[in-house]
Amino acid sequence: MLQHYGPQLINLLASLMLLLAFAMLAQRRIMSLINLFAAQGFTLFLSTALVAWLTDQSHLYGSALLTLVLKVIALPWILHRLIRRLNVKWDVETLINIPSTMLIGIVLVILAFNLALPIALLAGTLTKGTLGIALACVLLSFLMMITRSKAVPQVIGFLSMENGLFFAATAAAYGMPMVIEFGIALDVLVGMVILGIFFFRIRERFDSLDTRHLEKLKEH
Amino acid sequence: MLATPLHDVLAAVCAWLAIGALGLLRVGSIGWATRILYPAGAIVGLGLAAIALRAIFEPAASMVLPLGLPDLPLHARLDALSAFFLLLLGAVSAGVSVYAGGYFRQTQGTPPGLICLYFHVFLASMALVMVADDAYFFMLAWETMALSSFFLVTCDHDQAEIRRAGYLYLLIAHLGAITILLCFGALLAGAGDYTFEHMRSLQPSAAWATAAFLLALLGFGAKAGIVPLHVWLPEAHPAAPSPVSALLSAVMLKTAIYGLIRVTLDLIGSPLWWWGVIALTLGLVSALGGIVFAAVQTDMKRLLAYSSIENVGLIFAGFGLTLIFHGFGMGALAALALTATLYHCLNHAFYKSLLFLCTGSVLHATRERSLGRLGGLIHRMPWVAWCALIGTIAIAGLPPSNGFASEWLLLQAFLFTPGLPHGYLNMLVPVAAAAVALTAALSGYVMVKFFGVVFLGQHREARLVEAHEAGIWERAGLAWLAAACLFLGLVPATVIGLLEPITRTLTGYGIGNLAQGWLFIAPISAERASYSPLLVFVVTALLVVAAWLLVRAFYHGRVRRAAPWGCGFPNQDARMQDSAEGFGQPVRQVFEPFFRLEQHAPAPDDARPRYSESAEDHLWYWLYLPVARGVERLTALVTLLQRGRISVYLAYSFATLLALLLFVR
Numbered sequence: 093m094l095q096h097y098g099p100q101l102i103n104l105l106a107s108l109m110l111l112l113a114f115a116m117l118a119q120r121r122i123m124s125l126i127n128l129f130a131a132q133g134f135t136l137f138l139s140t141a142l143v144a145w146l147t148d149q150s151h152l153y154g155s156a157l158l159t160l161v162l163k164v165i166a167l168p169w170i171l172h173r174l175i176r177r178l179n180v181k182w183d184v185e186t187l188i189n190i191p192s193t194m195l196i197g198i199v200l201v202i203l204a205f206n207l208a209l210p211i212a213l214l215a216g217t218l219t220k221g222t223l224g225i226a227l228a229c230v231l232l233s234f235l236m237m238i239t240r241s242k243a244v245p246q247v248i249g250f251l252s253m254e255n256g257l258f259f260a261a262t263a264a265a266y267g268m269p270m271v272i273e274f275g276i277a278l279d280v281l282v283g284m285v286i287l288g289i290f291f292f293r294i295r296e297r298f299d300s301l302d303t304r305h306l307e308k309l310k311e312h
Numbered sequence: 313m314l315a316t317p318l319h320d321v322l323a324a325v326c327a328w329l330a331i332g333a334l335g336l337l338r339v340g341s342i343g344w345a346t347r348i349l350y351p352a353g354a355i356v357g358l359g360l361a362a363i364a365l366r367a368i369f370e371p372a373a374s375m376v377l378p379l380g381l382p383d384l385p386l387h388a389r390l391d392a393l394s395a396f397f398l399l400l401l402g403a404v405s406a407g408v409s410v411y412a413g414g415y416f417r418q419t420q421g422t423p424p425g426l427i428c429l430y431f432h433v434f435l436a437s438m439a440l441v442m443v444a445d446d447a448y449f450f451m452l453a454w455e456t457m458a459l460s461s462f463f464l465v466t467c468d469h470d471q472a473e474i475r476r477a478g479y480l481y482l483l484i485a486h487l488g489a490i491t492i493l494l495c496f497g498a499l500l501a502g503a504g505d506y507t508f509e510h511m512r513s514l515q516p517s518a519a520w521a522t523a524a525f526l527l528a529l530l531g532f533g534a535k536a537g538i539v540p541l542h543v544w545l546p547e548a549h550p551a552a553p554s555p556v557s558a559l560l561s562a563v564m565l566k567t568a569i570y571g572l573i574r575v576t577l578d579l580i581g582s583p584l585w586w587w588g589v590i591a592l593t594l595g596l597v598s599a600l601g602g603i604v605f606a607a608v609q610t611d612m613k614r615l616l617a618y619s620s621i622e623n624v625g626l627i628f629a630g631f632g633l634t635l636i637f638h639g640f641g642m643g644a645l646a647a648l649a650l651t652a653t654l655y656h657c658l659n660h661a662f663y664k665s666l667l668f669l670c671t672g673s674v675l676h677a678t679r680e681r682s683l684g685r686l687g688g689l690i691h692r693m694p695w696v697a698w699c700a701l702i703g704t705i706a707i708a709g710l711p712p713s714n715g716f717a718s719e720w721l722l723l724q725a726f727l728f729t730p731g732l733p734h735g736y737l738n739m740l741v742p743v744a745a746a747a748v749a750l751t752a753a754l755s756g757y758v759m760v761k762f763f764g765v766v767f768l769g770q771h772r773e774a775r776l777v778e779a780h781e782a783g784i785w786e787r788a789g790l791a792w793l794a795a796a797c798l799f800l801g802l803v804p805a806t807v808i809g810l811l812e813p814i815t816r817t818l819t820g821y822g823i824g825n826l827a828q829g830w831l832f833i834a835p836i837s838a839e840r841a842s843y844s845p846l847l848v849f850v851v852t853a854l855l856v857v858a859a860w861l862l863v864r865a866f867y868h869g870r871v872r873r874a875a876p877w878g879c880g881f882p883n884q885d886a887r888m889q890d891s892a893e894g895f896g897q898p899v900r901q902v903f904e905p906f907f908r909l910e911q912h913a914p915a916p917d918d919a920r921p922r923y924s925e926s927a928e929d930h931l932w933y934w935l936y937l938p939v940a941r942g943v944e945r946l947t948a949l950v951t952l953l954q955r956g957r958i959s960v961y962l963a964y965s966f967a968t969l970l971a972l973l974l975f976v977r
Contacts, residue, residue, distance in 0.1 A: 187959055207973050234969070238962045246958065307956035 098146045099221075105139040106222035109259060110201070113232040116252060117197055118190050122180065122244060126171045129248050133163030136255055140262055149266050155273055159258070162277050167251060167284060171244070174288055180244065180301055187239050197232050204228035215264050223263040229256030243294060243301045247287050254280055317367035318375055318390040321398060321443055324360040328353060328436040335428030345428040346413045346785075353432055354409035360439065361402030367395035368813055374445055374509075386452075387507050389445035392813035393578070396654060397442045397570045403796065404562050404661045405435050411669050411789025412555040414782070415676070421468040427553075434460040434559065441567050446507040447496035454492065454571075458485040461564060464556040465548045477547035484544045488534030492571070495527035499579055511579045521580050525587050528575040529594070536568035536624045539598040540931050546605075549617035550681065554672025557613060561620045562665035566657050569627055576635065577650075577818040585639025588632040589737070595628030596747045603754040604906050607761065607899035608927040610683050610892045612671045615762055616664065619707065622755060623660045627653055629748060630722050633729075636737065638819055645728050647821035651811045652721035658807070659714040659800060663706035666793040667762075670700040673782040673790070674766060680773070683765045683892035688876065690767040692779040697767040699790040704763045706797045708756040712845035712852070714801035717833075719752050720843060721804075754899070761895040769877045770886040802845050804833045893925055900927065908933065 112132040119125045137159045144152030186193065208224035215223065230253055237249035254276070261268045268276075291301060298305040331353050338344045372391035380386040390398075412431065416424055437460060440453035462485070466478035498520050499511045516524065530541075537545035549557045576583055602621030609615035630653035637646035671681075673696045680686055690697040706713035726745035732738055771777060782790070800807060812822035834842035878884045900907065907927040914921035953964075 203970070203974075231970075234962070234966050238959050238966060241959065303958045306958060309956060 095146070098142065102139055102142055102146075103221060105135055105142070106225045106259075106263075108135050109139070109229055109255075110225050110232075113229045113252070113256075114194065114197060116248070117193055117232055117236050117239075120186075120190070122175060122242075123172075125245060125248055126168050126175070129171075129252055130164050130168040132252060132255055133159060133167075136259055137164060139259070140267070143262055143266065147266060151270050152262070152267050154270060155258075155262075155267050158273060158277055162281065163251070163255065166281070170284055170288070171248070174291060175244065178244075178291060178295060178301065180242070185241050185302075187241055193235065193239050197235060200231040200235060201228040204231055211264065223260060226256055226260035226263050229253075229259060232256075241302055241304050243287075243291055243303050246303065247284070251280065251284070316373045316375075316390075317363050317370060317395070318373045318388060318443065320363040321360065321367075321390060321439065322377075322388065324356050324363065324402075325436045325439045327356045328432045328439070331356070332429040332432030332436070335425040335432070337425070339423045339425030342416065342424045345424040346416055349428050349432075350409045350413035350416075351785075353435065354406045354413070357402045357404075357406035357409055357435070359402070361399050361406065364395045364398035364402055365810075368392050368399070368810060370395075372817075377449075380448070384448060384506070386449040387445035387509075388443045388449070389508070390443055392817055393570070393573065394442045396811065396814055397566060397657075398439060400566060400658055400661050401435070401438055401442070401563050404665050404793070405559065407789045407792040407796070408555050408558050408562075408665055408669065409789075410792065411558075411672070411786050414785025414787075414789070415555055415669075415672055416553065417676075419468060421466075421470055422463070427464070427467055430460045430463045431556070434464060438563055438567055442570060445509070447493075447500070447511075448506045450508075450571075451489070451493060451496070454567075455489060457564065457567065458482070458489065461556070461560060465552040465560075467553055467556070468551075474551040477544075477551035481544040481548040484534050484541055488531040488541070491527045491531035491534070493531075495524050495531055495575065498524040498527060499575070508574075508579060512581065515582075516580065518584065521582070522584065522587070524580060525576055525583070526590075528572055529587075529591060532568040532572040532575075533594065533628075534568075535571075536565050536628070537598075537621050538594050538624060538628055539601050539621070540935055542598065542602070542621050543929065543932060543936060545621055546609075546614050546617040549620070549668075550611060550613035554613075554668055554675060557616075557672075558665035558668035561617070561668060562661040565620060565624055566661060569624075569631070569653075569657055572631065573650075573818070577638070583635045583639050585636050585734075588635030588637075588639060590632070591635060592629050592632030592741075592744060595625045595630075595632055596744055596751075597625070598622070599625030599629060599751045600747055600754075601625075601906065603751050603758060604899060604903045605927070605929070606758045607754065607903075608893075608896040608907065611681050612674070612683055612686075612762065612766060613668070613681055615683070615758065616667055616671065619755065619758060620660075620664060622751060623656070623664065623707075626719070626722065626748065626751065627656050627660070629744065630656060630725070633722075633725055633741075634819070636729075636732065636741075637725075640733055642731065643819050643821040644823070645725065645731070646819040647815040647823050648721070648728070649725040650815050650819060651808060651823055652718055652725050654811050654814065655721060655804075655807055656718035659706065659718050659797070662793055662796045662800065663703045663713075663715060666699060666703040666790065666797060667707065669786070669790055669793065670696050670703065673786055674779075677779040677782070678776055680776075683762075685773045686766045686776065687769045687772040687886065687889065688767070688776065689771075689779055692776070693781045695787050696782050696790065699794045700763060700767065702794040702797055704759045706801065708759040709752045710756070711843075712801050712849040714797050714804075717801055717804040717807075717843070717845060719748075721833075723748060724841060757899065761892065765890075765892050765895065769889045770875060770884075772886045772889070772891075802849060804843070804845060808833060893923070906930070 109132060112128055112135065116125060116128045116132070119128060137156050140152055140156040140159060143149070144156060188196075204227035205224035208227050212221065212223045233249045233253035233256055236252070237246045240246050240249065258276075267273065294303070294306070295301055331349050335345055335349055367390055369392075372389060374387065374389035377386040377388055416427060422430075434457060437453050437456035441450065441457060444450035444453050462478055462482050465481055466474055468474050469478070496506075499514070499516065500506070501514050501516060501520065503510065534541040549561060552560060576587070599622045602618050602623075602625055606615050606618035606622060609618060630649055634646050634649040634653060637643075637649055673693065674686065674689060675681055677689070677693055678686060702713070706715040709715040709719045723745060726741060726748060729741035729745075730738055732741070808823060816822040832842045832844045875884050877889055881888070900909075908930050910926045910928070912924045914923060955961075
């Protein structure tokens with residue numbers, strides 16, 4: 093039964109990912125942004141576990157577990173703690189207004205689907221149809237990083253970009269070798285810690301987490 | 313495993329590195345470095361010289377080192393050419409290290425333990441340059457050499473002008489390194505094999521070979537200080553502590569000569585004759601320009617630095633002549649020119665390090681580098697003065713010193729150019745010979761100025777009376793180098809025999825058998841020209857002794873002491889003596905277009921009149937400043953990209969990503 097509906101379920105989860113990516117792009121509140129990020133991580137976990145079960149790729153279970161621990165539990169928890177400590181629960185300012193951002197996002201999705209088409213034809217995987225969505229998630233997260241001016245949403249954009257990349261790897265080749273996945277997971281965790289320190293330094297220096305203040309560091 | 317000379321060389325390198333590392337044990341302790349480590353380094357240097365001397369006559373040996381990147385091990389090889397330059401390095405560094413044991417004092421800048429580390433890493437990297445047998449290892453050693461010497465030059469980094477000199481040095485060193493890298497790229501011919509063995513086996517097309525040669529000439533020329541890439545030399549040499557200046561000038565410049573000979577005659581293997589014309593021209597311009605600038609210097613270390621440019625120019629000229637002869641298939645004459653070139657390398661290494669160390673002792677005794685404030689030091693520091701005199705005679709190229717022997721051989725090589733099968737060359741190369749002769753004469757003039765102003769006459773400053781003689785370690789180092797200068801001059805036949813294995817591998821001919829026994833050398837035939845330094849020495853010595861005895865016999869008891877250079881004036885004082893500027897003035901007049909002069913003449917009513925004058929290099933204004941301004945303008949464009957806003961930077965990467973995805977599928 094589940095075997096039969098498996099591919100459809102994966103497609104469903106993939107579209108959920110895309111939906112969440114758009115939701116993050118449109119979200120103004122930081123707390124909801126973190127929750128959305130956790131939800132995206134959870135979707136990723138579900139889809140990875142499903143692919144693992146459908147294709148009997150035992151190492152993908154490890155990846156799924158890693159995703160669950162790191163992206164659904166650890167990172168959102170760290171981010172929540174950071175927000176509490178920094179006391180920055182206010183709304184997120186965007187550089188471009190939300191509707192225009194959404195329009196640009198749609199263009200990017202079309203672009204991503206078009207780009208993924210030739211690659212998907214080459215890939216022999218069960219999940220090849222979702223490659224376009226994975227690429228779109230990457231581009232949308234990137235767009236989010238560009239359009240936000242505060243440091244925390246930019247970091248969330250960075251993390252969600254990693255989600256997209258992970259999804260793309262699962263879609264195109266049933267995931268990466270375990271060593272590389274562990275490496276990336278460690279990178280993300282360490283990067284998060286370092287960025288957390290940077291948050292405090294930036295706020296201490298400029299009394300705000302707005303990265304526009306960093307313009308003052310420019311050499312004239 | 314059988315221990316070959318190559319193993320011994322590598323062991324010496326390791327010993328140097330270990331000594332350097334030991335310096336870190338007690339970074340701040342001056343006694344630990346100077347009393348124990350530098351003398352130990354000198355012993356290693358002597359050992360290396362002995363190994364190299366033996367290795368010259370042995371067949372080439374190579375090995376693969378268990379070091380390096382995966383799939384890219386380091387290759388080492390010791391042949392006659394490497395062994396000769398290792399001999400030079402070992403023998404000179406032994407003297408310099410002993411001297412350094414007495415020289416370094418507590419200073420404001422780099423702590424003595426660190427200086428000791430840089431010093432020995434510098435020595436080790438130069439040895440590695442000479443045994444490297446693949447491009448990767450060569451560049452590794454080459455860059456280590458550049459960096460360690462940069463830190464040595466900037467020992468007293470609390471002074472802004474020294475930092476500036478170091479920066480200039482590093483800049484040109486990197487420029488040279490890049491061109492050398494490109495040169496190896498041209499020699500590789502697209503294959504991924506970096507070993508010199510592979511490059512040797514290839515027969516590059518004329519265009520690629522020419523590109524490789526020109527790049528090598530530029531890259532190694534930058535390190536050797538050939539015009540127009542010489543500007544770092546007169547800045548960096550005075551900035552460095554004297555033992556370091558000695559090593560820079562004596563040995564490091566020779567690594568560039570080694571590299572050029574290695575690439576051109578060994579790796580490319582079949583030089584075209586007109587490459588030689590380029591090298592010869594550059595060499596002559598450097599030689600003449602260098603010595604003319606040396607004549608007008610008022611800082612003794614700058615003077616010696618410019619004289620290094622001159623000597624490197626002569627070496628390049630000899631190398632160019634080798635290429636011309638080689639290119640026309642005149643092997644015996646090519647061997648003669650190459651012998652003269654290498655002989656001059658050896659000589660320059662010894663007398664220039666000797667003179668730099670003498671300036672170091674003078675500097676320590678008087679804290680003064682300017683010639684205008686020295687004078688009469690022969691009474692205060694006779695040991696240093698006599699060693700300097702030997703060095704001065706050698707660098708001026710007077711018989712029976714070693715300088716004469718190599719310059720004479722070089723001129724002999726020039727005199728055989730009428731045999732060249734090329735009309736213009738036949739006519740022009742004798743002009744070059746004249747330029748070499750002029751350079752030699754001018755260098756004599758410059759050295760009279762150097763020695764006369766520093767050591768003879770009266771003290772130009774009252775406090776020079778307190779100048780003290782150099783310590784025992786310094787004197788030992790000076791004596792070793794001075795003895796080497798004399799020895800190399802007196803036994804040219806032996807030295808030529810030493811060079812024969814090299815010329816035989818590189819040009820196919822040797823001129824060792826042309827030395828007429830051990831007494832005379834006659835490069836081509838005894839009828840044309842022959843020279844016996846021992847006879848010259850003995851006759852000169854006899855004449856001096858005879859004259860001394862005669863004077864003593866006839867004038868004894870009627871010796872009258874007067875102020876030096878008094879010339880019969882009753883009230884001669886120190887300021888009436890010929891000054892450094894005054895002595896250089898005729899050369900400055902004759903060669904005026906060479907300089908960009910700035911004079912400061914005192915006003916008539918000035919209470920303390922001081923005349924000052926500076927002669928700067930036109931090239932600095934014609935070449936370097938325009939290039940610097942151009943680079944600055946270009947880099948100003950880059951700041952347009954720098955907006956300081958993270959979103960913009962992210963947008964840059966985003967746009968790049970999209971462009972790559974869309975257009976470069």
